[in-house]
Amino acid sequence: MAVLVLNKQGKPLMPCSEKRARLLLERGRAVVHRQMPFTIRLKHRIDGAVQPLRLKLDPGSRITGLALVREVETVDVETGEVRREAHPLLLAELQQRGASIRDALTQRAAFRRRRRSQLRYRAARFLNRTRPKGWLAPSLRHRVATAQAWVTRLRRLAPVTALSMESVRFDMQQLLNPEISGVEYQQGALLGYEVREYLLEKWGRQCAYCGTGNVPLQVEHIQPKAKGGSNRVSNLTLACRQCNEKKGKRDVRDFLAHAPQRLARILVQATAPLRDAAAVNSTRRALYRVLAATGLPVEASSGGRTKYNRHLHHIPKTHCLDALCVGQVDAVGRWQRPVLAIKACGRGSYQRTLLDKYGFPRGYLTRQKRHFGFQTGDRVRAIVPSGKNVGTHVGRVAVRSRGSFNIQTPAGVVQDISHRHCSLIQRADGYGYCHQPAVRERNA
Template sequence: MAVLVLDKRKRPLMPCSEKRARLLLESGRARVHRMVPFTIRLVDRLQAESVLQPLRLKLHPGSKTTGMALVREKETVDATTGEILRTFTVLMLLELKHRGHAIRDALTQRRAFRRRRRGNLRYRPARFDNRTKPEGWLAPSLQHRVDTMLAWVNRLMRLAPVTALSQELVRFDTQALQNPEIAGSEYQQGTLAGYEVREYLLEKWGRECAYCGAKNTPLEIDHIHPRSKGGSNRVSNLTIACRDCNQAKGNMPLEQFLAKAPERVRKILAQAKAPLKDAAAVNSTRWALFQRLKATGLDVEVASGGRTKWNRHQMSIPKAHCLDAACVGCVDAIQNWQQPVLGIKATGRGSYQRTRLTKHGFPRGYLTRSKSVFGFQTGDLVKAIVTTGKKTGTYLGRVAIRASGSFNLQTGNGLVQGIHHRFCALIQRADGYGYLWTKIALDRGDAGLGQATPAALSLPGMNAGVSRAN
């Protein structure tokens, strides 16, 4: 994984390799600027004295996890065809986990508490009728996703000379879905023929056979009302089925094929007419993010999810959020994608609420007035070297403080309780995120590729740094 580099005035330079960063630190030409993501600052060079190459930050937004990839872009001309080929070298892979569900649950709980206090204790007139929502308003759980993604875009722009952005704007090309008149061998012809339709149907039907419920098996597109009997090619008449069911059904009507399962017939017909779940919320989030990205002043490239999947299959790259980000847009080749992934989990910066409540919303206990204990705050990244006791060893993770001085440490291998503060050394102050280094699993089939292994990787530099829309 590349190491981010700043000049002596904290302006971004081209990232370097871990070996070169280690040599710069040992020779005294650089200092550790930030531990996560690992960044060094040169003490003898300015940005004007360096040669910068075009870097592109790619985003693959998701409802729970957003993949990000920082890549170096290079364009070459094919000698035979004269076409411009775009090759990307991956410098850094990141996966950002959102906390929208936690925000939603907290607001739901607060609303219930207020309703009970208003209705059971004393009457207070409701104030929500006096409040108006501004244009472009998003629910707090959705606005959090936009703000968090933009915060990391701005952070990486400060740490690396990013010159362009790429975003998967929509999951499906709705224009291609309006009239997908594709049949027979045409499903395998053309550059993106059928990919938008296939990906849409896979998401809509839960990636399982609509007739028998089979999973983890090759699925084929089938017409609910057979074409030979007047059925259309629109997505409302398409479903996915395993090969056995598809051949057994043939040109039989759905009611005849599933005569012994009328409940499944009703479910299939209802699901065929229903739109994709949460599509409106996801699309509104992505459009809001697109507008915010355009405001950065950089060139913003947008693409659909169908093209992302096609790029990934063409280059035989496993499924993962961060690798989907690397495949966004026009891509001809991707290099150096087999590297560790920096997992980022949005944890928040705590709460102003210093009172613990019962399930009915009444006080049951109070937290300490000070959020700092023995120089540590909850969320700080610390390294604990325990020399005595049952927990002897070295631990690295996010700390949760107690007034007694006995802390809990959330490490990559799990929670470690009862670490005394005198064994802890501060690595990086809390910034509202938890970090974990993982690897992408490469030993599974397409259905399971991209699963991150739970083992955490060592922090680079730990030993050296502890004491196109304009």
């Protein structure tokens, strides 16, 4: 993974290799500016040559993929076509906490209703909340806000000159071919990729009839077209070659007459909405407006093109590698790089009482946020000389007023570590970090 570099005045320069950063730190020519993502600041250098970097995003309902790439553009002498080769410098996956926000708001609404009925009678009211055009729920607004925050943060740490995001944009067909019209314009060159990707997410990337995974899957009609079935996505599923040939033109009820439970599951799942896809679709335009407000050129590309690029360059499917394949990608450099996992943890809560599942208090939190110079969320290093937790532990700390802390490490939670053994690495910023190994093989 490349190391981000700042000059003496705190302005971003070109990232360097880990070896180069280690030499600069050992020789005293740089200091550590930030641990996650690892950034150094030069002590004497002000200027330096920078190359254009592009920050790519693959927004998802739970995880957003981030890829900071250096693009090398070459022009074909014969055709005059511009080819874009991407060299990834930083790969990261941002895990949102939209589900926890939704659950917290649901619980707060339940408490509010209870107080209203308990304290005094209030007449029923409805339609007393006005929502402006383009309103998003707090859990959805959080997805846009976290992506915006990390775009702003990476722009401060690296010379980002362009942005790319995955979004549906059919006008790209007309830009490539001004004479395109009719059905050809509506379908586009990547017809089938969007529907297939939707079905893969909906059916869990396995055969709907036998449950087999990691095999080539075929798009199959639940109700055969020979018996009046349509091409609607609610009538489409995925099946392996053996099940598809065995089913043939039979109705699904006849084919699974011996397995009524599996038949019922398929019929229910066929008409069930894809909640995650709805969340991504509702935040797509809001995120695009946020990125466009930065003043940088924004490239919007469809999910079908992302999948096409991934298959073309034989890259496995992960969120960060999907971000790497967003937009025009004619060639890819070394994508086998470690991944920085970022988890949105929040900055704490105003709630001072812990409740059990029945709503009764089971504990109280102190009003003081910092104890012994530490607060929950700080990244610390604990060197324990003896005892059951002997060793070195690095991770996110959870403080207590008595001075016995817990540390969340990649291997698990280490409990009851004295504050005297802890040293601060990075102040809490609302996120938890850990490094994941690079993906080496392509997923089936």
